[in-house]
Amino acid sequence: xxxxxxxxxxxxxVIEQLIRLLRVYAPVLKxxxxxxxxxxxxxxADLGFQNTRLSPKGLFHPHLERMFEFSLAKGxxxxxxxxxxxxxxxxxxxxxxxxxxxxxxxxxxxNFDTSVVKDPWWVERRKSMTLVGLACNxxxxxxxxxxxxxxPFDTNGLDAVLVDVGDGYVVRAVxxxxxxxxxxxxxxxLVPDEAAKKAxxxxxxxxxxxxxLFDTEAIAKRDSAELFNAGFWExxxxxxxxxxxxxxxxxxxxxxxxxxxxxGEQGERVRLWDSCMFPLFTLHGSGHNxxxxxLQRVRQRFMxxxxxxxxxxxxxxxxxxxxxxxxxxxxxxxxxSVAQLMSASCIC
Amino acid sequence: xxxYTEKIREAARRLLAENxxxxxxxxxxxxxxxxxxxxxxxxxxxxxxxxWDGFCGANLANYLPKxxxxxxxxxxxxxxxxxxxxxxxxxxxxxNLYILxxxxxxxxxxxxxxxxxxGKEATSCEEEDGKIVVSGRGFSTSFERxxxxxxxxxxxxxxxxxxxxxxxxDLVPEQQGVDRYEDVRKVEAMSPEERWRYxxxxxxxxxxxxxxxxxxxxxxxxxxxxxxxxxxxxxxxINPTDTRTFHFLRAYHLGGRCTxxxxxxxxxxxxxxxxxxxxxxEKDIIELYGYEVxxxxxxxxxxxxxxxGDPESFIK
Ligand code: SF4
Ligand code: SF4
Ligand code: SF4
Ligand code: SF4
Numbered sequence: 001x002x003x004x005x006x007x008x009x010x011x012x013x014v015i016e017q018l019i020r021l022l023r024v025y026a027p028v029l030k031x032x033x034x035x036x037x038x039x040x041x042x043x044x045a046d047l048g049f050q051n052t053r054l055s056p057k058g059l060f061h062p063h064l065e066r067m068f069e070f071s072l073a074k075g076x077x078x079x080x081x082x083x084x085x086x087x088x089x090x091x092x093x094x095x096x097x098x099x100x101x102x103x104x105x106x107x108x109x110x111n112f113d114t115s116v117v118k119d120p121w122w123v124e125r126r127k128s129m130t131l132v133g134l135a136c137n138x139x140x141x142x143x144x145x146x147x148x149x150x151x152p153f154d155t156n157g158l159d160a161v162l163v164d165v166g167d168g169y170v171v172r173a174v175x176x177x178x179x180x181x182x183x184x185x186x187x188x189x190l191v192p193d194e195a196a197k198k199a200x201x202x203x204x205x206x207x208x209x210x211x212x213l214f215d216t217e218a219i220a221k222r223d224s225a226e227l228f229n230a231g232f233w234e235x236x237x238x239x240x241x242x243x244x245x246x247x248x249x250x251x252x253x254x255x256x257x258x259x260x261x262x263x264g265e266q267g268e269r270v271r272l273w274d275s276c277m278f279p280l281f282t283l284h285g286s287g288h289n290x291x292x293x294x295l296q297r298v299r300q301r302f303m304x305x306x307x308x309x310x311x312x313x314x315x316x317x318x319x320x321x322x323x324x325x326x327x328x329x330x331x332x333x334x335x336x337s338v339a340q341l342m343s344a345s346c347i348c
Numbered sequence: 349x350x351x352y353t354e355k356i357r358e359a360a361r362r363l364l365a366e367n368x369x370x371x372x373x374x375x376x377x378x379x380x381x382x383x384x385x386x387x388x389x390x391x392x393x394x395x396x397x398x399x400w401d402g403f404c405g406a407n408l409a410n411y412l413p414k415x416x417x418x419x420x421x422x423x424x425x426x427x428x429x430x431x432x433x434x435x436x437x438x439x440x441x442x443x444n445l446y447i448l449x450x451x452x453x454x455x456x457x458x459x460x461x462x463x464x465x466x467g468k469e470a471t472s473c474e475e476e477d478g479k480i481v482v483s484g485r486g487f488s489t490s491f492e493r494x495x496x497x498x499x500x501x502x503x504x505x506x507x508x509x510x511x512x513x514x515x516x517x518d519l520v521p522e523q524q525g526v527d528r529y530e531d532v533r534k535v536e537a538m539s540p541e542e543r544w545r546y547x548x549x550x551x552x553x554x555x556x557x558x559x560x561x562x563x564x565x566x567x568x569x570x571x572x573x574x575x576x577x578x579x580x581x582x583x584x585x586i587n588p589t590d591t592r593t594f595h596f597l598r599a600y601h602l603g604g605r606c607t608x609x610x611x612x613x614x615x616x617x618x619x620x621x622x623x624x625x626x627x628x629x630e631k632d633i634i635e636l637y638g639y640e641v642x643x644x645x646x647x648x649x650x651x652x653x654x655x656x657g658d659p660e661s662f663i664k
Contacts, residue, residue, distance in 0.1 A: 031553070032463065032619050050467065053618065054555070063555065064586050138485070141471050142380060239386040241410065243559035245617045259584050272584055275557075280575045330563055330615035331406050332383040 002173040004187040005195055011169070015042035015095070017185055022130070023092040025059060027052055036094065047096050047164070050140055051322060055251030056094060056101050060125045061108070063248075065271040067121075067258070073265040082269060087121060089128040093181065096134040100143070100320040102157030103150040104251035105131075107320065110313050111254050130177055133158040137202045139210055142323030144336055147213045149316040152206040163199040170199045213336050216317050218343040220310045227307055228299070232341045237298040239331040244275035246325035246333070247301065252318045255281070276300045302338050352400040352450055355516040356422055359448055360395045363420050369446050370417040373408050374398045381473040381482070382458035386411060402475050405455035405498055407611040409565035413439040421445060422516070424452040426609035428509035429642025430565040433605055436649060439568055442511075449512025451520040453493070454501030455610075456480065459619060461496050465489070500610030500623060503528045510643055528608075529631045531624065547592070547625075553618045554591045556584070560622045561598055563615035566605045573597060599625035604633045604651040607642045636662075 006014060018024050019039065026045035028037040033053035039045050068082035105126065112122035136143070136152035145151050155161050159178030163170040170191050173179035191199075219227075247253040257274035260267055274281055277298075282291040291297050309318035319335065326334050360372040376387035377399040384403050388411070389395055400422070408421055409430035423431060428447060434440045461470070461482060474481045480491045494502075503526050508519045535543060558574070561567045573581050574594055582597070583590035599622075606626040613623050633639050636659045637650035650658070 032459065048467070050469070140469055235388075238388045238411075241559070241562040241615070243562040243615060244557040245559045245615075248555050248557045249617060257584065261583055261585060270585055272586075278558075278575070279571075280577065283577065326380060328617045329383075330559055330617075332378040332380065332385040334379040334385075337379060 002179045002182055003191050003196075004171045004182060005168055005189045005191040006171065006187055007168045011047070012042035014185060014187070015039075015045055018093060018095065021181075021184060023090050024095055025056070025092060026095040036097070045095065047134060047162075049096070051098055051101070051324070053324075053328070054249055055104065055322065055324065056097055057104065057108070057251050057254075059094065059129070060105060060122055061112070061254060061256075061273075063273050065121065065256075066268055067271050068269040070267045070269070071265060072262065072267055076265075085268070087124065089124045091128050091130075093130040093132055095132050096162070097131055097158070098136060098322070099133050099152060099154040099156075099158065099161070100145045100150050100322045101251045102131050102133055103154060104157070104320045104322075106157050107252045107309075107316075107318050108254050110315070130159045130181055131157065132178070132181070133161040135161055135163045135199075135203070135206075137164060137206055139206055140323060140327075142326045143210065143321055144213050144323065145321035146207055146210045147336075148216060148319050148321040150320050152210070153203040163202065165195045165198040165202070168195060170195055214339040215343045216306065216310065216339075219306050219317075219339070222307075222342070222344075224303075224307060224311065227342060228303065230341075233295055233299045236302075236333070236338055236341065237295040240277075240294060240298050240333055241331060242277045242279070242294055242297060243330065244277040245328055245330065246335075247275040247277055248273060249324040249328055251320060251322060251324075252305070257281075276304070298333075302335065302342065305335075306339055306342055352422075352516045353398065356398045356400055356448060357395050359514060359516070360389055360398055360420065361392055363446060364389075364392050364395065368418070369420040372398065372420040373411050374422045374448075375400060375404050375408075378403065381470045382456070382461060400450070402454075402456040402480070402493070403458065403473075405457075405610065405614050406563060407565045407609045409434060410563065410611065412445075412565070413568035415440060416444070418444050419446070420448060422448045422450050423509050423512065424450045424455075425504065425506040425508050425510065426452075426607050427565075428511050429506060429607040430609060432511060432642040432645055433566060433607070433649070434568075435645060437605075437652075442645065446514075447509065447512040449509030449515045451509065451515065451517055452501075452504075452507045453520055454497040454504065454507070455614075456493070456496055457498045457614070460498075461491065464491065464496065498610050498614060500608050500613070504608070506643070511645065529627065532628050532631050535624070535628065547595075548588060550621060550624060551591050551595050552588075554586065554595070554620055555618060556586055556591060556594065557617060559615040559617060560612035560620070563611040564602070564606075565609070565611070566602055567598075573601075595622070595625060598622075599629060602626050603629040604637075604639065604649050605641060606630055 024039050025036045026039045027034045027049040028044050029046050034049040035052050035054055036056040066085040069085055070082050071079050073079055112119040139152050155174045159175045160173045171182055173182050255274045256271050258271050260269050283289045305318040356374055363369045372389040374387055375384040376397045378384040382403050386406060386408060389398055407427050407430055409427045412434055435442045468487055469484050470482045471484045478493045480493055482489055505522055505526055507522055582593045639650045
């Protein structure tokens with residue numbers, strides 16, 4: 001596939017060119033942390049970020065999705081009929097997405113886009129977005145992507161990737177869509193040998209810095225019932241305050257709730273992020289709650305990500321190792337330690 | 349502060365061995381810098397995992413409500429005040445508690461440290477003689493402890509536990525001449541429109557995860573009003589009306605109960621200053637009833653009692 005190079009001094013020019021072609025989302029510093037937001041000028045983007053506090057999943061699966069609108073007006077012949085809220089699927093690019101976060105969309109595709117069920121909004125947004133990643137030269141100490149089958153230079157979820165080689169960027173197209181975009185940008189300079197060499201060295205050193213912290217295969221092989229009933233959940237769950245932070249920040253957590261909101265005679269049906277950490281998540285209409293205890297909820301989160309997902313889809317775990325839950329959990333519940341308990345085979 | 353680790357282990361070992369308590373609630377050392385994990389030690393084999401340093405800001409009283417076993421718990425000044433409120437509100441029995449009082453010099457704010465590091469990542473952090481030494485890939489830098497305290501700790505006037513069965517160290521001098529309400533007065537001085545905008549902006553990035561609520565030792569209702577579904581009192585969306593409703597109601601439920609331990613604010617994943625709501629109520633309760641929360645097991649909180657002389661100028 002196509003590989004080109006441009007000088008750092010040209011970065012803003014390249015981004016401006018992108019903005020002329022497409023809608024551009026990029027990491028933007030807002031207050032104390034970064035988030036992916038639409039940018040209007042190149043200077044809004046900050047590619048010097050480590051990663052965003054919230055994952056970019058909201059661009060495909062928004063926290064609040066307005067699904068349908070309806071009227072409750074008396075005499076309105078259209079009353080109570082659900083109309084789909086018009087969506088904007090303008091062709092867009094996410095610039096600077098990390099390889100792990102891009103992989104997370106593939107992890108979630110099995111939920112939103114299957115041969116039987118297609119979530120139209122997810123599918124259309126996936127089609128409209130080109131993912132231009134930024135390889136991680138210096139993974140954080142809380143990253144563990146290589147342990148869960150992705151990596152700091154993994155291009156599997158991407159259309160193209162940028163590698164920061166100091167004075168400039170190596171741009172590598174991964175898919176045809178990525179290649180088309182690189183061509184449209186008019187980037188033609190061949191990659192200087194020095195830059196190619198540097199990119200390769202950085203890949204090796206980034207991957208080496210990560211190591212392998214636990215064995216996902218071992219979790220796949222363990223008996224579900226045995227894991228479910230394991231004694232260690234008691235200790236794992238103690239500190240958890242069931243706040244839901246881990247699930248809201250996680251790029252792969254896909255669960256949602258559907259609510260009708262009515263104001264006067266107008267209403268809308270909205271879809272909202274939900275979390276298996278909340279007791280309400282599993283409350284039945286009868287009043288029975290199969291996960292009324294904290295232990296059950298904590299276990300569900302880890303079992304879903306690391307065991308059930310593997311058993312059901314046979315394509316690895318539903319965690320991409322971004323470390324958001326590790327750094328932001330207010331009581332330091334660390335999925336890496338839990339996974340070690342689950343695999344019972346720490347190979348660190 | 350680190351010296352407490354040994355003291356906690358010694359006390360825990362003794363209390364478990366003498367069968368004075370069934371469990372000990374403390375902390376174990378965290379897996380990343382600036383974080384420790386609340387930990388329940390059930391046997392003497394687990395005692396050596398207990399740990400203490402300046403990153404024990406989460407309020408351990410949060411793990412007490414409705415426990416029926418005999419618990420030893422490490423309590424800073426604020427934690428002990430929350431325990432007082434829990435006892436007054438019948439969430440836990442004082443007789444079942446053995447309080448290991450931890451005189452406190454303030455807890456450290458991981459966000460303040462990260463901010464000061466300007467994007468450099470810390471891989472280790474040591475605390476010594478009032479200094480914090482933080483190091484990472486190719487750097488090492490130090491901070492004065494007092495420069496990176498949790499904001500609520502900088503204005504804390506009850507650092508010593510108010511109730512305890514034994515102390516882990518000498519009592520510390522309480523901070524004098526602290527102005528606790530400078531920020532509240534600023535908000536009070538605003539015009540209604542300005543104030544509305546202030547709170548609107550304050551909560552704009554809220555993701556309604558409820559970390560603030562769940563970190564709070566006073567939020568022990570079996571079902572929180574936001575989780576009621578029949579009827580549903582509050583909308584679940586992240587539009588300003590629903591978010592505001594959650595924040596206003598949460599704050600009002602804490603009037604006369606909040607100790608400003610800061611657990612809510614330190615838990616919020618997006619850094620919202622939720623104490624701006626509760627501090628105003630704290631100030632009102634002091635001004636109206638002369639009551640400071642959680643200082644005495646003898647006095648009923650003003651909002652759960654009626655006295656003929658109660659102020660009522662706010663009823664119009
Ligand atoms: S962020 Fe931590 S405390 Fe909150 S629900 Fe997740 S594991 Fe529990
Ligand atoms: S579980 Fe944690 S580390 Fe894994 S993808 Fe989700 S937030 Fe990232
Ligand atoms: S609020 Fe007071 S007692 Fe509590 S941690 Fe801060 S300084 Fe210590
Ligand atoms: S912790 Fe922060 S983001 Fe979560 S509900 Fe509270 S204020 Fe909102």
